[in-house]
Amino acid sequence: MMTLWGRKSSINVQKVLWILAELGLVEGRDFERIDAGLHFGVNKTPEFLALNPNGLVPTLRDGELILWESNSIMRYLAHKYADRKRFSLDxxxxxxxxxxxxxxxxxxxxxxxxxxxxxxxxxxxxxxxxxxxxxxxxxxxxxxxxxxxxxxxxxxxxxxxxxxxxxxxxxxxxxxxxxxxxxxxxxxxxxxxxxxxxxxxxxxxxxxxxxxx
Incomplete structure (x- = not known):
């Protein structure tokens, strides 16, 4: 199961939540989301910084792959789930x-x-x-x-x-x-x-x- 760190109010986290929804991926079934950033904290801990040295959200872990930068995460998900044909790869x-x-x-x-x-x-x-x-x-x-x-x-x-x-x-x-x-x-x-x-x-x-x- 993928893990996504980020609070729902962040514009960059919302990008990822939206594409996950478009791909038919459901929180709790296909990915876990952990609140992080602003009043939630988490993003400045040593454990988080080991994943994303910028200390920002969103951060995505998919198996051994760690991704940060919201637009890069979006591109990755669109390609990984290309078989769902939601986004053209033309x-x-x-x-x-x-x-x-x-x-x-x-x-x-x-x-x-x-x-x-x-x-x-x-x-x-x-x-x-x-x-x-x-x-x-x-x-x-x-x-x-x-x-x-x-x-x-x-x-x-x-x-x-x-x-x-x-x-x-x-x-x-x-x-x-x-x-x-x-x-x-x-x-x-x-x-x-x-x-x-x-x-x-x-x-x-x-x-x-x-x-x-």
């Missing part, structure tokens, strides 16, 4: 999806992370509201790139749901939440109708709402 579509996995990590999340952590983790007296507003508006502009792609495609990498859609949906979920709960702090949310259509489609046709609370 080279072109995999590459198209991979570019969104990288873009989410290197471009979108670094911008969106600032208002997300600023409004949900940092005490109010310590918040930099100018930075929160600025980076949320930067996120608006970045998401216009995705919206333009979705004006021509059903999903981010073509006609079929793929790994890139998982990581982008989890960011968009937070983008919606921040502007809905803190509109005076983030400034207006861009009206991106193609993203709204895509997000609604994913909520209805995937394991997203079941896997991510």
């Amino acid at each position: 080279l072109a579509q995999m590459a198209a999806s991979d570019k969104w996995l990288d873009w989410q990590l290197t471009t979108l999340w670094p911008a969106l992370r600032i208002p997300f952590l600023g409004l949900t983790r940092i005490p109010e007296a310590e918040r930099d509201y100018a930075a929160i507003h600025k980076t949320f508006q930067e996120s608006n502009q970045l998401l216009r790139i995705l919206d333009d792609v979705l004006s021509k495609e059903a999903y981010c990498s073509g006609p079929n749901f793929h790994l890139g859609d998982i990581v982008l949906t989890l960011c968009v979920k937070r983008w919606f939440m921040l502007s809905d709960q803190y509109p005076d702090k983030t400034g207006p949310r861009a009206e991106l109708n193609h993203i709204a259509r895509w997000y609604d489609q994913i909520c209805k046709s995937t394991q997203f709402t079941k896997a991510v609370e």
Whole structure:
């Protein structure tokens, strides 16, 4: 049985929980999950650091294989369970999806992370509201790139749901939440109708709402 370390509230752990659900893998039957990170601790213990020297979640153990970095774990699971045919392994579509996995990590999340952590983790007296507003508006502009792609495609990498859609949906979920709960702090949310259509489609046709609370 595989073991996954990570708390359910982490965006990176949610990536892995979602793909496990898409592959039909069930917690308690196919994998064990151990709460780790933030108030759960665990991730700074010598035992955990021997598995993942970064002290971060998620970390996955599958037999002798130890993996960290959420997008790498996702790719591994998609290939390991390729026989379930949930995610296409066509080279072109995999590459198209991979570019969104990288873009989410290197471009979108670094911008969106600032208002997300600023409004949900940092005490109010310590918040930099100018930075929160600025980076949320930067996120608006970045998401216009995705919206333009979705004006021509059903999903981010073509006609079929793929790994890139998982990581982008989890960011968009937070983008919606921040502007809905803190509109005076983030400034207006861009009206991106193609993203709204895509997000609604994913909520209805995937394991997203079941896997991510």
